[in-house]
Amino acid sequence: MQAEPSTRRGDSRRRITHAAMDLFERQGYAATTVDAIAEAAGVSRRTFFHHFASKDAVVFPDHEHLVERVGAHLRAQPTADPIDAIGSALRLVLASYLADPDVALRRYQLTRTTPELREREIAWVQRYQLLFSRYLDERWSDAPQGDLAADVVAAGASALHNHVLRHWLKGGGRGDAMADLEAALAWWRRSAVAEPRGDVPRRVVVAVFDEDVDPAQLAAHVREARSALER
Amino acid sequence: MQAEPSTRRGDSRRRITHAAMDLFERQGYAATTVDAIAEAAGVSRRTFFHHFASKDAVVFPDHEHLVERVGAHLRAQPTADPIDAIGSALRLVLASYLADPDVALRRYQLTRTTPELREREIAWVQRYQLLFSRYLDERWSDAPQGDLAADVVAAGASALHNHVLRHWLKGGGRGDAMADLEAALAWWRRSAVAEPRGDVPRRVVVAVFDEDVDPAQLAAHVREARSALER
């Protein structure tokens, strides 16, 4: 029973994902059986399981690929500033969502209402987080508490990305998510980021000047001292 | 077929968890059927599903309870310093693991080797993180970027706890995990914590004193200024 003989070559996978999303949205995830998906896609039940390992895998068809891309992206930056590298990885992930807003939004509606899918998505998030954590751990391997910092910062990065993404999804895909990400990253760098600093506390700077110091000169000194502090 | 009539009242649940863990460890999770667990526990298959919603739920029998306790713990601290409140919540969670090292270690071995259980555990972690996030969001509701900070800090807190716990578990339950947690929290406060500060940058303090100021008095001034800065 195939409506369209068409190119029955290779597009099974796409047909399955489309049919599945349609049925999930119309009837709900739990109420949709794999048999129903297969029939709607004009494909045998067994073929479904050739393309997807499980019923819920059909909702996240390209996450595996994206995880690999992110991993490669990080591996390509062995010397960059670690936080910058993470930031650019987050841009990569967000961009891949923004590239297909429809899919992202439909998937969001689905995961939002189906606990089972929600869990699956969280598992994916964990995969990204693990990439970040391992990357940072390697970069900070000689810093005191570097392994702890790697975990904490990686988790923060994931949360930051998901916060921006969720905000965008809640807004129905309107708004500039990438700009929001930039703002969030800027905030993060300023106040939330934890490069492992061991036991060095926040510094209090005491500067002593002549009482009648030239204000411009004073400013120059402060500027210089600050740039020295930054490194 | 019951070996021991004993008190067949109410201890079914305990018997099931014990039998399940035994079988999981001996044969592996996937190779153990619910029927086998039920039989080993001297209980019908249907009874298993009366006590546990799914096969994997038997591995995390008391997480639901702990989540509730943590939630109540946070709700009881509506005015404390938010980071302190989170810290004490983490202590609560860790303590509950440390209270039964055997169970914790066996579960760790299991989740470490069974992806399915791993996913389930991650879902639980997410539950705690959500509690933290909601708590912080409420506490920082009027701060700029407070919602973002809540998510990022909550994720960091979770990661911090899991880092300490995992370290302890990897060490076979030896070592003082609670002391490690304190150390990690101390580090966190110093270098990783992000109370939402909006656009306020790191402060550089310029203090001016008479050239011949009494060092003790200078120190007193610095102390005073610092404590003013802290709030």
Add this chain to the structure above:
DNA sequence: TGCGCTATTTGCACTCAGTGCAGGGACATT
């Protein structure tokens, strides 16, 4: 001791996800 009341337990029948195996058909290459 016997009588209900309630909560736990059980049996049965059923749906559906997921797997292993063996084969069938389309397509390209030679």
Add this chain to the structure above:
DNA sequence: AATGTCCCTGCACTGAGTGCAAATAGCGCA
């Protein structure tokens, strides 16, 4: 036309999870 290679299919099977109705055990109470 023969051949090899994918992709797809049918079939039979295991095992998780559910709904329903009945059985049973403990317990308070007369």
